[in-house]
Amino acid sequence: MQTRNKVLDDVAQLMQNALGVAHGAKSEAETALKGLVDRWLADRNLVTREEFDAVRAMAQKAREENAALQARLDALEAAAAAPKDADPA
Numbered sequence: 001m002q003t004r005n006k007v008l009d010d011v012a013q014l015m016q017n018a019l020g021v022a023h024g025a026k027s028e029a030e031t032a033l034k035g036l037v038d039r040w041l042a043d044r045n046l047v048t049r050e051e052f053d054a055v056r057a058m059a060q061k062a063r064e065e066n067a068a069l070q071a072r073l074d075a076l077e078a079a080a081a082a083p084k085d086a087d088p089a
Contacts, residue, residue, distance in 0.1 A: 047055075
């Protein structure tokens with residue numbers, strides 16, 4: 001007595017092969033779509049997140065330096081505008 005049916009084994013093998021092909025097709029479709037989106041974005045001259053973060057860090061540093069220079073300038077102007085203690089006469 002045979003416990004396994006040959007027809008069912010063949011159908012199961014066929015379904016397994018079909019799933020493998022479907023998985024491969026899905027991977028190829030995802031790769032093709034990713035390439036298409038990457039090309040579309042590159043054509044639009046958009047920046048990457050890394051580039052954006054680098055420019056944002058540079059702008060933050062420039063703002064901090066600008067604030068420090070403004071404080072120094074204000075101190076120098078205040079010192080220049082203060083009356084002199086010593087009278088030259």
